[in-house]
Amino acid sequence: MKKTTEESANSRAHPADLTTLPEWSVFEQAARSAKVDTSRLALINAAGIDLDISGQHASPALTEAGIALLEARNFEEQRRRLLEGDIVNITESRAAWHTALRAPAPKPEIAAERQRLFEFIHTADSKRRWRNIVHIGIGGSDWGVRLAVAAFGYAGTWRNVHFVANIDGHAIQGGLSGFDPHDTLIVMASKSFTTAETLENGRRAREWLEAAGVADPASQMIAITARPEAARQWGIPEAHIFKLWEWVGGRFSLWSAVSLTTALAVSADVIAGMQTGAAAMDKHFAEAPIAENAPVQMALSGIVNRSVLGYGSLNIAPYDFRLANLVPYIQQLEMESLGKSVDLNGASVKVPTGPAVWGMPGTDAQHTFFQWLHQGSDGAPVDFIICAQADHGWPTHHRILLAHCLAQRQALLQGKSYEEALEECMASGMPEDQARWLAHHRVYGGGRPSNLIVLPRLSPYTLGALLALYEHKVFVQGIIWGINPFDQWGVEYGKQLASGLTRELSGEAVGGEGYDASTRYWVDRLKGLQ
Ligand code: F6P
Secondary structure: OOOOHHHHHHHOOOOOOHHHOHHHHHHHHHHHHOEEOOOOOOEEEEOOEEEEOOOOEEOHHHHHHHHHHHHHOOHHHHHHHHHOOOEEEOOOOEEOOHHHHOOOOOOHHHHHHHHHHHHHHHHHHHOOOOOEEEEEOOHHHOHHHHHHHHHHHOOOOOOEEEEEOOOOHHHHHHHHOOOOHHHEEEEEEOOOOOOHHHHHHHHHHHHHHHHOOOOOHHHHEEEEEOOHHHHHHOOOOHHHEEEOOOOOOHHHHHHOHHHHHHHHHHOHHHHHHHHHHHHHHHHHHHHOOHHHOHHHHHHHHHHHHHHHOOOOEEEEEEOOHHHOOHHHHHHHHHHHHHOOOEOOOOOEOOOOOOOEEEEOOOOHHHHOOHHHHHHOOOOOOEEEEEEEEOOOOOHHHHHHHHHHHHHHHHHHHHOEOHHHHHHHHHHOOOOHHHHHHHHHHOOEOOOOOEEEEEEEEOOHHHHHHHHHHHHHHHHHHHHHHOOOOOOOHHHHHHHHHHHHHHHHHOOOOOOOOOOOHHHHHHHHHHOOOO
8 A cells, every 4th residue: 555655754764863872872971071172283174175173172082982973873875865866855855956056067957057047147248238136035045145246246346236135125125226227137036936025025126127117127037946937927038037956955055046146246257166166075075084074073063062062052253354144144054954953753852953153254253242252151162264365465454364363262262260360460560459359350261162264265166165064064963963954844834924914914814813912912003004
């Protein structure tokens, strides 16, 4: 008899509860007794990026336990399945094959779509067409493009680009303002082509073109989607619809035609370079032994920090102004992927999973929240990211920037004892009783974990490799925790509720059942307001 979907899902061999594994107990114990050893230098080079993990808890026993844990989790087989495009996203019955989009020799249908995209870009560039771009998309259909455009167009781009993601009408108002509608291309990026924000903002953009007397507004619109039929219904011409595949998760769509805006703003070479760098990291991930595998080692220390030492968050500190958007990019990647507490069997994971991710570029971050990192009661592991060489002509700036980064990391790592603080206070000549009191305020705990990630310089290649480094780290953590890092059911419920509430607020539906008292109050009070 044919099995029901539920039966066949249940009959699949899912990994056991992590905490029942003897390998987990050994790992946990080794992690508890390991320390940050300030005399240790531990470097891994991956795809041209140096990862310095000296600032993490380490010991030979922990290294061994990490290898055993990965074996117990069938890591090599899981990695093969990811890289070969097997169905790894089992709750949505899909592959998560973003690596196929950046493979040096892609499958013919991927190569053909890439070719179409490059031809479109070439035609637009050679005709000097589209002085302005309005990129409409949200989440994965936005952050990666924003990141790349800011990283390589920080000093200005020949096309003006505005990004519109939020449903807040001020966003689209600002996004369209100042642009000549006759020389503006509207790029709508949406894998599902059902996302409320993107469709509503797209409608405003189309009305704006119509109002300006553009004869055929759809001819100035592009759709990048896995649902071409929905884009066709919008009247978008076939030549302006670029394909996304179902097996490309939203937060990985940077590697697809979603990056059209990047190419139009800062050149097609940027997307090609990013793909090459990411492919180099894929190769490293696939081939490097575990002890020298950068994503795997980052994943393991992340598990130590979160599930053993109990750090609830991870701070991302790029010491590069151009990488400001790396923070929300990694936030989505990590938190949408690992913000789950149910394993593949549907059981609760018994250890804390994905941390909250937050951050800001240094040195601004130092003047905002580093106090908390140094002396707050919780603290957080930090990923410091620097470029060894800058691309401006002011070496002094770069030296100061690097010095600040190394100094913050050193302070977190080494700390300062009460005795050292006291000696410092006494040396400044203050009276002893004051020195004894003040020294308490000048103590740094130290031993706070960090990574230092060093890019030789910021290039499309190194940025691509950096993003793939984080992607694979997240994947490995998903394997260890036994969760699916490729779905995002948690976001869906809110969307469902919002659609009912939108109908209530606009008067299309009345008296919806099941509202809590406060929601009911606010629906009634806000209904009908402009
Ligand atoms: O936030 C949920 C989500 O589905 C993300 O995973 C995705 O990147 C975003 O919404 C946008 O989705 P779409 O590309 O389908 O518009």
